[in-house]
Amino acid sequence: MKRLLTLFIARNKEYYRDRSSLVWSFIMPPLIIGLVALAFSAGGQPMFKVGLIDTAPERFFDPDLVQSIAIDDTKYGQLRVAHHQLDMLVAPPNYWINPNSQKGKVLEALLTQPLTRNEVAGRAVRYVDWVVPGILGMNLMFSGLWGIGYVIVRYRKNGVLKRLQATPTRPLEFLGAQLISRMVIMLLVSSIVYLACDAFLDFMMLGSYVDLLIVAIVGNLSMLALGLVVAARITSEEFANGLLNFISFPLLMVSEVWFSLDGAPNWLIQVSNFSPLTHMVKAARAIMVDGANLWQVSDHIVALLVMSAVLLACSAKLFRWQP
């Protein structure tokens, strides 16, 4: 425990004194969020979005006017109407609109067949509200992968690991110190970034901060564990960088950070379920945008914990001080 604490303190000092990395950690996420808010604040997309349950769009609308999205779950569809993410939900013989949505009212007029009207009220979810959990998750992912994976590879390449190997330090103590150090740093950085963004953008946060913190911890753990697996044996920083990019970019694409996978092929949705980022972002988004509690996102938390356990076991098995 003494060794773990010693290494934890040393790693924290190293991080906080690396000013360029530190500044980048604070600047990058608000910058992206600000740019996104700016880009998407000047008006929405012209097309109507209609959720359909067990029906085809041409039965009720001119298909050229609407973007139809297949929805499996009525409650989920209603929630999206409440948040203005769908202009209408159709499940014959019913349809739902948000009475505060102008688009919903226009769509009502465009219906080609009579259906029973239902209303679901709720505050509009702007794109920035939707995307903030994704960007915070993305920040945790990059920080987890590079902050631990890349750093350990650098330590191995320049001989720091060899020097530590010559001491009584055990691999678990070293890895534990790196993991905890990075976890604390990232939670601190993410909290500051969150507060800064909130002050300027006033994005939606309907759930509990404690629940969000727990999701951030579990999600960060899974990312750090993935970083540890990458760093287990590699000695080349260039290769590590390439591998981390190779891992992170597909994760970004399939994990609903920037856009929803509604309407995407089923196989892609299945693939996305293997991404820890998917579960972290979905759980954070459910808490922030839908006001979900911890129990309601427990499936995501369990998935993250299982992935973390598997990845940590792999990293402990694979880790070598030296090649």
Added chain:
Amino acid sequence: MTNLLQVHELRKSYGAHTAVDGISFSIPAGQCFGLLGPNGAGKTTTIEMIEGIVNPSSGVITYRGKPRDETFKREIGIQFQSTALMDYLTVDEVLALFAGLYPQPQPIDALVAQCQLGEFLTRDAAKLSGGQRQRLLLALALINDPELVFLDEPTTGLDPQSRHNFWELVGTIKAQGKTIVLTTHYMDEAQHLCDQLVIMDRGKIIAQGTPDALLNQHFDEVFVCLQAGALNSDLATRFQAERVRDQWQLASNDVQQTLADLMAADVCLTSLQIRPPTLDDLFLKLTGHSLRE
């Protein structure tokens, strides 16, 4: 004398290349034990196998008569040939970090005084000069007050003054009764510091003993040295002189007679030097090539 460490038939292969080829030796407690040889001789691989950093392909290493166990790392100190420390830490922070990795570290103040680190305790460890850095690395090797200290080419790349300062430091460690294992390719360093030596070449031990005993065993003569222009090829052949870099070397059992013969041959003696044999000469004699090659 008690042997602290014993190595028997130690071997290390990397594919078809054999770096260390079945070497055996014993390291007596309280002595400075040297592994001398040119680059690529297998010194670092040998020392790292003993340290537990590299796994041997075969062979037995015993410490205090038993296989090395968990306690071994607590009782040894290591200064690697090249190493890096964590970035952005000052000298005192690096010392505190390594002190925290051992159950019973030495008081840092004493170590700072011994290794003369006081002037730059608050300086970034990455910004030390070569000699200062080696002293810090030596302090880290001593931080757990080790029984056995490994120094792998500790003065490579240092200027002469820093080397001599470092030798003095090693002398103080020896005086404390610690056992030192030193690798070097500097024969003067080995001759100055080591009580016992093994000389290695191409993964094998080619000679073993105290420096004086090794020289006495292989040489009866001293060397008469003349600058390159002092002898022509006929005279060089007649005196059986050997060309070593920019000098002619004549091995002589009777210096007065050799000088008389040279004067009789009208050889210019203004560049004359007479010196005893060194470990470099011994290495040349045993292998046919110099330690510096």
